[in-house]
Amino acid sequence: MASELRIHAGRAWIDGAFRPAVIDIADGVIVAITDPGDGEQGDAEPGTAESTGAPATGIRPATRPATVIVPDDAVLLPGLVDSHVHVNEPGRTEWEGFRSATRAAAAGGVTTIVDMPLNSVPPTTSVAALRVKQDAAAASAFVDIGFWGGAVPGNLGGLAPLHEAGVYGFKCFLAPSGVDEFGHLDRSGLEAAMAEIAALGSRLIVHAEDPDHLHGDGALGRGYAGFLASRPPESEEAAIDAVIAAARRSGGRAHVLHLSDGRALPAIRAAKAEGIALTVETCPHYLAIVAEDIPDGASEFKCCPPIREAANQDLLWQGVVDGTIDAIVSDHSPSTVERKRAGDGDFGLAWGGISGLQVGLSAVWTEARTRGIPLSTLIPLFTTGPAAVAGLAEAGRIAVGTPAHLTVFGVDDALHVQARDLRHKNPISAYDGRELTGRIRRTWLRGVPIFDVEDVEDVNAASAAPAGRLLTAPHTERIAV
DSSP states (O other), X not given: OOOSEEEEEEEEEXXXXXXXXXXXXXXXXXXXXXXXXXXXXXXXXXXXXXXXXXXXXXXXXXXXXEEEEEOTTEEEEEOEEEEEEOOOTTTOTTTOOHHHHHHHXXXXXXXXXXEOSOSSSSOSSSHHHHHHHHHHHHTTXXXXXXXXXXXXXXXXXXXXXXXXXXXXXXXXXXXXXXXXXXXXXXXXXXXXXXXXXXXXXXXXXXXXXXGGGOOOOSOOOSOHHHHHHHSOHHHHHHHHXXXXXXXXXXXXXXXXXXXXXXGGHHHHHHHHHHTOOEEEEEOHHHHHOOGGGOOTTOGGGOOSSOOOOHHHHHHHHHHHHTXXXXXXXXXXXXXXXXXXXXXXXXXXXXXXXXXXXXXXXXXXXXXXXXTTOOHHHHHHHHTHHHHHHHTOSSTTOOOTTSBOOEXXXXXXXXXXXXXXXXXXXSSOOTTTTOEEEEEEEEEEETTEEEEETTOTTTTTOTTSOOOOOBOOOOOOSOOOO
């Protein structure tokens, strides 16, 4: 197949390592990966520099495509995957919508997201609700979107239709979710959901906080310490122990969402060593922000489970480095400025959730550099890791035959974050004012540019035609564990 676009990169992330490569793309698919040292370059875009090196793999098409050369101070990555995004449309579209969320994703190098079953109205707990959400997303998606279903007290025993409709798994809460329409499961509900989902061959993804260890409903004051004390580490540890026990008994696959408590990692390591089908994610805000730095009244930092102390963050980074943590995802959970500032910065009254879909890789890379952790350690956690969590077979890889979802990351670029300039719908974020290192420069979806940091009036225009696709899980066989 004749190549339509050729991308030269001195450092491309292929098969788990950086190497020089030329990527040929046709009909939205990668058709060849070859040695940059031979063949013609084509008509390169201005302001770029050539790369060299590496053995050839694949056959170079004979035609002369348009060519992009990735500068030597940047790397070519697979499009990032974020398996934990709250879009909130329909029902709470003023918090976030598919158009704003997916444009933010593209600017953050993310080409595939999986949408959470709340806080939209209706929540994705039935096939009818899934269809409503898919209809809302279809005309507004700038990146590819899959969907999680919800496991709540009212639909247990009837999850098969949602599974067959193509959700990638089922989310549950073990403590109140914060919205009345998405109830949480008690211990017997967890066991029932785990058994049912195991029989379907799907996965249960769990907001793991134990309500018996939570306290302090209502006003807590403007000091962050009061909020942090209201959601202690013991809550996560007790809930995770329950998830592990349920996964052990059912033989099914479980995933721990947004781990903030590093003290829970030994139990997770032990469960994995035992052969339990368990995965775990953490989030950029837990790896890049510490409780000691959160000012009084700064309720943009409120999330559940909470951002914890620096010593705890060190434990999470150990989990990143040793491979215990499988994915780093945003848990992008926005709301309006008014909700985030409710109670004049009272951490008990403000709505919880961090808006960070657009800046996750930059935030984590900035902290990793200070710790001497290489970019190569992080990339799987932003690509193949979350893809595997959701069961997305083709996402997060640069390989012949896969969709040409690609992004260019300037590893040394300075990024001054201003919430008002982010593509999220509401201009409030815990990253506002932060000086980060590393910036997404360009993003392609199936070989078509969807973000260019130098071309804000064209590719990034709010009126541009969205080309993202709605993804459904095939569910043709039991998930490998």
